[in-house]
Amino acid sequence: MADRCRAAGGAPAVRAVRALSGRLLAAAALFVSACQPQARRALVLDLMLSDPALIEGTARPWHDAGYTVEYRRFYPHLTTADLARYHTVLLLLGREPEAPSDGLTAGDLAILDAWVPGGGVAVLGYAGEGEGTLDRWVANRWLASQGAGIAIGDGALEDTTVRSVPPRTQSWAEGRRLGDDPLGSVYDPFPMGRNHALEVRRSSEVLAVAGRRAFVRTPKAATPRGGAPIAAAARVGDGLVVVLSRHALGALGPENRPSTMPLLQLGALAATHDFLTALARWTRRPAEWAHVPPAEHPTPATLAGAPLPVEIQPPLAEPPPGVTAEPLAWPAKRDTTRASGVPGWIRQMGMRALWAPLLLPREEGPAPRSTAALDSLVGFLDQAGLNLLAGDADPETVADSLHHRWEERSAVRRAWSDAASLLQPTSVAWIPAAAFGDFRPPAGWADSSRGIRGEPLSAACALDSAFWDDRVVPAVVTLARLAAGLRQLVPALAFDLGPLPRGQFTGYSMGQEFCDAAWRQAIRRMGRHGPLDSLPVVERYRTLRDAGLLPAYYQALEALVAEHARGIRDRVLKERPGLYFAFRLRQAPGDWFSLGLLRGFALPDRPLLVFTPEVMTRRLLAAYRARGLDAVHAVELPSALVRVRNLATLKPLVFGQNDGFWLSAGEGTAARGRLDAGRSTSDSVAQALRRLAR
Numbered sequence: 001m002a003d004r005c006r007a008a009g010g011a012p013a014v015r016a017v018r019a020l021s022g023r024l025l026a027a028a029a030l031f032v033s034a035c036q037p038q039a040r041r042a043l044v045l046d047l048m049l050s051d052p053a054l055i056e057g058t059a060r061p062w063h064d065a066g067y068t069v070e071y072r073r074f075y076p077h078l079t080t081a082d083l084a085r086y087h088t089v090l091l092l093l094g095r096e097p098e099a100p101s102d103g104l105t106a107g108d109l110a111i112l113d114a115w116v117p118g119g120g121v122a123v124l125g126y127a128g129e130g131e132g133t134l135d136r137w138v139a140n141r142w143l144a145s146q147g148a149g150i151a152i153g154d155g156a157l158e159d160t161t162v163r164s165v166p167p168r169t170q171s172w173a174e175g176r177r178l179g180d181d182p183l184g185s186v187y188d189p190f191p192m193g194r195n196h197a198l199e200v201r202r203s204s205e206v207l208a209v210a211g212r213r214a215f216v217r218t219p220k221a222a223t224p225r226g227g228a229p230i231a232a233a234a235r236v237g238d239g240l241v242v243v244l245s246r247h248a249l250g251a252l253g254p255e256n257r258p259s260t261m262p263l264l265q266l267g268a269l270a271a272t273h274d275f276l277t278a279l280a281r282w283t284r285r286p287a288e289w290a291h292v293p294p295a296e297h298p299t300p301a302t303l304a305g306a307p308l309p310v311e312i313q314p315p316l317a318e319p320p321p322g323v324t325a326e327p328l329a330w331p332a333k334r335d336t337t338r339a340s341g342v343p344g345w346i347r348q349m350g351m352r353a354l355w356a357p358l359l360l361p362r363e364e365g366p367a368p369r370s371t372a373a374l375d376s377l378v379g380f381l382d383q384a385g386l387n388l389l390a391g392d393a394d395p396e397t398v399a400d401s402l403h404h405r406w407e408e409r410s411a412v413r414r415a416w417s418d419a420a421s422l423l424q425p426t427s428v429a430w431i432p433a434a435a436f437g438d439f440r441p442p443a444g445w446a447d448s449s450r451g452i453r454g455e456p457l458s459a460a461c462a463l464d465s466a467f468w469d470d471r472v473v474p475a476v477v478t479l480a481r482l483a484a485g486l487r488q489l490v491p492a493l494a495f496d497l498g499p500l501p502r503g504q505f506t507g508y509s510m511g512q513e514f515c516d517a518a519w520r521q522a523i524r525r526m527g528r529h530g531p532l533d534s535l536p537v538v539e540r541y542r543t544l545r546d547a548g549l550l551p552a553y554y555q556a557l558e559a560l561v562a563e564h565a566r567g568i569r570d571r572v573l574k575e576r577p578g579l580y581f582a583f584r585l586r587q588a589p590g591d592w593f594s595l596g597l598l599r600g601f602a603l604p605d606r607p608l609l610v611f612t613p614e615v616m617t618r619r620l621l622a623a624y625r626a627r628g629l630d631a632v633h634a635v636e637l638p639s640a641l642v643r644v645r646n647l648a649t650l651k652p653l654v655f656g657q658n659d660g661f662w663l664s665a666g667e668g669t670a671a672r673g674r675l676d677a678g679r680s681t682s683d684s685v686a687q688a689l690r691r692l693a694r
Helices: 010-034 056-064 106-115 133-146 266-282 286-291 344-349 371-384 395-399 406-423 465-484 516-526 530-534 537-547 550-575 592-601 618-625 644-657 679-692
Strands: 041-046 068-072 088-092 121-126 150-158 173-175 196-200 206-210 215-217 222-224 229-236 239-245 325-327 351-355 388-392 429-435 448-450 456-460 492-496 580-584 608-612 631-636 660-664
Touching: 041 056, 056 068, 056 088, 056 266, 056 618, 106 133, 121 133, 133 150, 133 239, 150 229, 150 239, 173 266, 196 206, 196 229, 206 239, 351 371, 351 608, 351 631, 371 406, 371 679, 388 492, 395 406, 395 429, 395 465, 406 429, 429 465, 429 580, 456 465, 465 492, 465 550, 492 608, 516 530, 516 537, 516 550, 537 550, 550 592, 580 592, 592 608, 618 631, 631 644, 644 660, 644 679
Parallel strands: 041 068, 041 088, 088 121, 121 239, 351 388, 351 660, 388 429, 429 492, 492 580, 580 608, 608 631, 631 660
Antiparallel strands: 068 325, 150 196, 150 215, 173 206, 206 229, 215 222, 229 239, 448 456
16 A cells, blocks of 8 residues: 555554455465475564675574574565465564664564464564664564563663673573473573563563663663563464564674674673574474463454554565575685785784874864874873774865865864874874765755655765765865875775764665665666656655565665765875775674775775774674675774773784774763773773783
8 A cells, every 4th residue: 555554544454454364364274284384494584674794693593503594685574485485484673763674564464473373483573772663563562462471661671780881781681491491501691682671471481581680771760670571482373472682683793783792701692692592493392382371362453553654565475576585694705704905014913093083073063172182192092002093084174165164174174284293203093084974064955865664864865966076075085185195194094984973974774765866876777767767755665675676776776885985986096096995884884885885995905994893793794705895894992891901801802803993082972982081091091902902
């Protein structure tokens, strides 16, 4: 339906779901009886359309438990054919309304109505901590309709007793005994990512609970929730439904959120792997499900009052042509496990960077650091034994003479000159950055980015020519000219895709980009014309998805971004040959925009320098190298953890699992690991960093 089911139209939604479920149950009974689900096959569906490299950590325990795990990325909804092919489905729920993504449909619920009672296993992995309200709401309605006795709460669990800093403050988990203890080999607490507290009818449904110090933050106070259920299961008919967060399912690898892995306790992930593998193995043993209580008092699902309209669409008989499921949990090839062309200074010393803006953010605008402050910053770099200073250099201020006064541009140039004068006598190199959050015209964009429902988002249309030609290109060329005059000091230029206080840049995701400029260019590149040219923005995503055209569309978007990036790269290298390119990202790269940007700046003779909070990146980077994208990675190191007592744990992490580390400083109250808390703190951090770098 073009207009879908409105929340106010509750009665049509109820009637549609009832009719759909009834027809499908009748058909599924014959289908399943003729061809039972394959006990060793599991299907992963992700409503966020994550890159396969970001799903590998989710699939690994299920692969280790004996499943053949397949991932169908570009049609993330259940079909009738899935009933016969798979025994288990891992349904990773979406992000809406807080962020753009696909969402559960009435057709998904109708398939689940047939799947689980017929003997299948459904694992519902909800998105938490500020995302996914819509799908949690829909999942709760479906669970209630099955009489499962499980509901997902709204409050994210935290635990400040864990030795960490945000966002790594999530409560740890503790396994629970099930009958003859199929999951009970894990007794010690273990990390499980972001979780919400579950409400359960019976304690025997609980598979894992939060730590004793867990709490839920409320507007008034923190509510203790120690021992709250975070993973639960119920028998529905002959099948099983398991509920836990998608972050818990993906706790062993990168995902499309900033990492929550505990830097000082990575060894505890072995217990996480044991629990998840035991859970996966248990789903293959129906005889052991008897210890889980059966569902009671099923009722028809009702979708009235949803936070956003729920799509009322019947399930397809099979995925659209052109959409395939690919195997997951593959081993990395030996020749892709390490980057090639790594410069000697990274091989020998690793990247040891401080990421700090050259100008300080102020309400009235960025202000240059005082001479004393800049002296202190350079002194810290030297004392800590760091070899890189990276950060926003405000090139857009210098490049845009139309909107910035001469005094503002002169202040930025003076800050560049002061920084260069102080850094040149040291062994510290400078990587000036352009921040994407700063590429915003005073009057706003002619067309904003658009999500899958056609809703405007707080970012520019990613393929608007004004975004690239009027904002990005002039700023980057300005940086290239700066680098050309400082050949010995500046080895690379950086692009900052992290959130900044001054900008509203939220980045781009797989729930975008359907603005007019992107749509026209991508459709033209795909060779698709005619009816698609004039398709309303609210219908674009669903039309592509149901026609099997999403893979080609996102491939076209990535290629178009790469073309823009490649053009900028070539202009920069004309100004200053031999430069490297660096990128700071909020999370592991996995969307069409960040991958397109990286691909466009990639060079065959040198790797990209990538800075993220992600901890375990070897398998991720190996997957990207297999696609021809070479990079080295530095992990964010919160200064709160930089203590002499922690160095033995941190050193193999930053120089073994990664190619170095970076610290964040001076980016406002939202910055993690700030170094401006006082001279004594900075001195102790500097001393520990120098010992870490030995």
